[in-house]
Amino acid sequence: MTEEIKLNKTIVNTFKVLDVLAKADQEYLSLSELVNVTKLPKTTVHRILQTLEAIDGISKNSYDSYRLGIKFYRYAGAAKLGDPTIQLAKPYIEALAKEVQETINLGIWFEGQVLYVSEVKGENFHLQAELPPVAPLYCSAMGKIFLANLTVEERKKYYLQHDLVARTIKTITEPQDLEQEVETIAREHLAFDNEEYEYGLSCMSVPIYRQGKLVAGLSLSGPSTRIRVKGEAAMIHKLQQTASAIEKSYQRID
Template identity: 35%
Template sequence: MTTHRTDMSRLEGDTPAQRLLALLEVIAGKDQFFTLQGMVDETGLPKPTLHRMLQQLESSGMLQREADGRHYSKGSRLRRLAETLLLNDTIQGARHAVLTQLVDEVGESCNITALSGGEVLYLDRVETSAPLRFYLHPGSRVPVHCSASGKLFLAQMAPAQRRRLLDQMPLTAFTHNTLTDPEALEAEIETVRRQGYAFDDEEFLPGLLCIAVLAPNPDGASNTGLAIQAPVMRMNRDKALACLPALQKAAEAIANIHREALPDAAELASADR
């Protein structure tokens, strides 16, 4: 009998709480009851360790023991947590609606990104209905130096901060257009800073063109990028620039969603007391 083993990196963490959360993520993905021994076989963790972790989750209401005493299932508290998250996830829903409207307007795939270390993380994405498209799902990561959004994130950094980041990562050439020379990349970043928008002109994937802007943040640097992506056979730089007003309007709408979601000054003052 072949036993499926979970990627152990999912159960690693610097603290017991982090490891417990990692185990809960594995359990949340299950669609059937499970046993202690089954989890031992799947994760490779010592049986006493897993037994203690399952006891903690059971005592907190995150798990419950079935009638036979051997099988576990998701507890009422975990189910309530999932339901509450879905009911109150209005920010993500509102942002996704803006993204969907932008795709309808420009006819190409669009995404929302954030800077995570030296990579650009895809937070959300809506695909075009056109038959030819590139699939980059939420959770995908792209190196910062060859991403349109990444160049914008770099452009708002102080020069010393930017050098510190780029000095620690390889400027890998993914295509013939990837900027791998630090001076050429710095010149490109300066152009991006002046323009307020950036291109990825087949720098990460051959045949893919991208234009991006940042959602404005009047209080400082923005960590929200908004981008349009299309195959070069349907979009060139001129066509991408024609979409820029729609892209900027969507970015402003997302910025407004973020501002409305922030607590007001009275709430912050009350929390500090």
């Protein structure tokens, strides 16, 4: 009989607080807001915050509100360095960015969002709109790749749990319309964000598989006009070639 693991309650509660702060996307949250979301006792949250602040895990502003501290950037960097998926893909991503002179991103699924784990910018990056470290599934090219990998029932649950907010006039906000596009993506293994997340920014994405399992998405993004001038079909071809090369690199070590 497998021995039941006894969890450390303090650590579990600390990560509940950290998870809420992480999802706030660097916005400051008050003690009452953290208590409301975590459903933990006020004294527990206050004690956790005091401890995290003392070790530079979080920062506090003049209004006694909190956000993640800079220490977590070091932890994030260390995690990336230890991830074989990222390390094996990195030289291929760098080569593609240099060739096409646009931004190339590698992303993974994380709690119903896309988490960008590696980004390489081409020399024209100063014209590139910035992508956040996380992005919603419904209005990002890479997000749609992950949506297409879900079952119909899983996608229905996603639509019920997330507000499909119109970030631009091109954002798809109706589940039935998004479903039509996702079905095409599932067949073609190719997704687009045509200024659906941000005006002037276009993105295309393809899946990366390892042993038949979707492990990451690979995307190319840049100003819409420049992508059109360079030729969308050519960009797609190079993106697909790179994804294929990364998949073959996995096969050599599996």
